[in-house]
Amino acid sequence: MYKSLIKPILFRLPPEVSHTLGLQYIRWAPKFKTKSPKENILATDICGVKLSSPIGLAAGFDKNCYAIGGLYDLGFGFVVGGTITLNARSGNAKPRLIRVPSDSSLINSLGFPNKGISAAIKNLELKRNSKIPNIFVSISGNSLDEIITCQKMITNICTLIEINISSPNSLGLRRFHQKESLERLIQTLNDLKTCPLFLKIPPLFTSDVENKEVLNLIETANLNSIDGLVTSNSHPVSTNQLAVGTGGLSGAPLLEKTLKTVSRVKELTPDKMPIIACGGISNANQVWTSIAAGASAVQLYSSFVYEGPALPKTIGHDLKRMLKKRSMKSVAEIQGPAPIIN
Numbered sequence: 001m002y003k004s005l006i007k008p009i010l011f012r013l014p015p016e017v018s019h020t021l022g023l024q025y026i027r028w029a030p031k032f033k034t035k036s037p038k039e040n041i042l043a044t045d046i047c048g049v050k051l052s053s054p055i056g057l058a059a060g061f062d063k064n065c066y067a068i069g070g071l072y073d074l075g076f077g078f079v080v081g082g083t084i085t086l087n088a089r090s091g092n093a094k095p096r097l098i099r100v101p102s103d104s105s106l107i108n109s110l111g112f113p114n115k116g117i118s119a120a121i122k123n124l125e126l127k128r129n130s131k132i133p134n135i136f137v138s139i140s141g142n143s144l145d146e147i148i149t150c151q152k153m154i155t156n157i158c159t160l161i162e163i164n165i166s167s168p169n170s171l172g173l174r175r176f177h178q179k180e181s182l183e184r185l186i187q188t189l190n191d192l193k194t195c196p197l198f199l200k201i202p203p204l205f206t207s208d209v210e211n212k213e214v215l216n217l218i219e220t221a222n223l224n225s226i227d228g229l230v231t232s233n234s235h236p237v238s239t240n241q242l243a244v245g246t247g248g249l250s251g252a253p254l255l256e257k258t259l260k261t262v263s264r265v266k267e268l269t270p271d272k273m274p275i276i277a278c279g280g281i282s283n284a285n286q287v288w289t290s291i292a293a294g295a296s297a298v299q300l301y302s303s304f305v306y307e308g309p310a311l312p313k314t315i316g317h318d319l320k321r322m323l324k325k326r327s328m329k330s331v332a333e334i335q336g337p338a339p340i341i342n
């Protein structure tokens with residue numbers, strides 16, 4: 001129904017308008033909740049945080065943590081709210097979000113429009129007594145102080161915090177690509193943390209060669225005991241369709257590099273460090289391949305926009321069938337090529 005009826009209407013509207021409508025729908029529309037089975041073979045955990053499935057929603061979809069409960073009801077195993085900054089930001093000039101349906105991709109130069117951390121906390125506190133299993137939040141800022149203040153304000157209500165130093169649309173983040181700045185950031189965050197801290201890194205193969213700056217970043221994060229990495233953020237691109245001329249590419253064209261990045265990061269980091277794969281993932285086969293390459297879980301964004309609200313449940317359903325086909329009892333057993341299901 002989404003693809004034949006709702007999507008053609010939504011896609012006729014400007015992308016940010018349809019996004020706002022979609023978020024309202026997800027927050028308010030009644031959902032048919034399916035009971036979670038007693039034995040859930042998709043259940044997994046990262047850093048001790050229990051997830052009902054390894055399929056998560058990436059940061060940026062629900063920037064103000066407005067519809068987190070509704071998003072969980074759609075079947076995501078985890079939902080990353082944000083990216084939130086200390087104070088409200090209006091973001092970059094418009095146009096700043098483009099759809100490219102020919103390859104199921106999106107290009108954005110939003111630049112963190114959000115209502116600030118206090119507004120996000122208010123939204124999350126309203127949900128405190130609801131059945132949200134976990135609260136994962138992405139925070140960012142242009143200075144150490146800004147990020148640390150965000151962490152202090154939100155850490156007690158979070159089960160995991162993602163630090164975003166990799167959005168291609170916020171030049172202020174580049175300072176954290178310097179070894180000393182990143183070291184200080186992670187060490188200060190670690191001193192204050194009450195839940196696992198993940199770092200979302202820039203993509204490793206934006207050209208055909210590995211990017212030395214990103215390799216250094218991984219090494220610094222690793223040496224300073226970050227709990228896990230999200231690989232990766234959107235890929236920097238230039239286009240005169242955006243008011244600011246540059247932005248981040250997301251969606252299907254990223255998949256190959258995401259898988260290459262996961263394998264490479266796996267080689268570079270200790271075995272126990274979880275990697276969350278992100279970029280171009282849209283079906284169970286790709287979730288399987290990401291996990292087989294070394295990821296503990298995955299996040300998606302663009303495919304959810306193109307495929308609609310049934311996607312997380314469809315992927316979960318297919319992944320279960322794939323596990324059963326291989327007689328595997330959990331996602332932790334995934335290895336080798338994905339089995340074909342029909």
Ligand SMILES: Cc1cc2nc3c(=O)[nH]c(=O)nc-3n(C[C@H](O)[C@H](O)[C@H](O)COP(=O)(O)O)c2cc1C
Pocket residue numbers: 058059060061063082083097106107108110112138164167200232233234249250251252254278279280281299300301302303
């Ligand atoms: C419109 C839009 C907004 C985004 N905003 C954020 C954000 O606020 N923080 C962040 O870490 N990533 C953000 N991202 C990047 C996504 O979280 C994700 O890393 C990227 O889209 C690749 O995943 P995908 O190919 O599944 O879309 C955004 C992506 C899009 C398309």
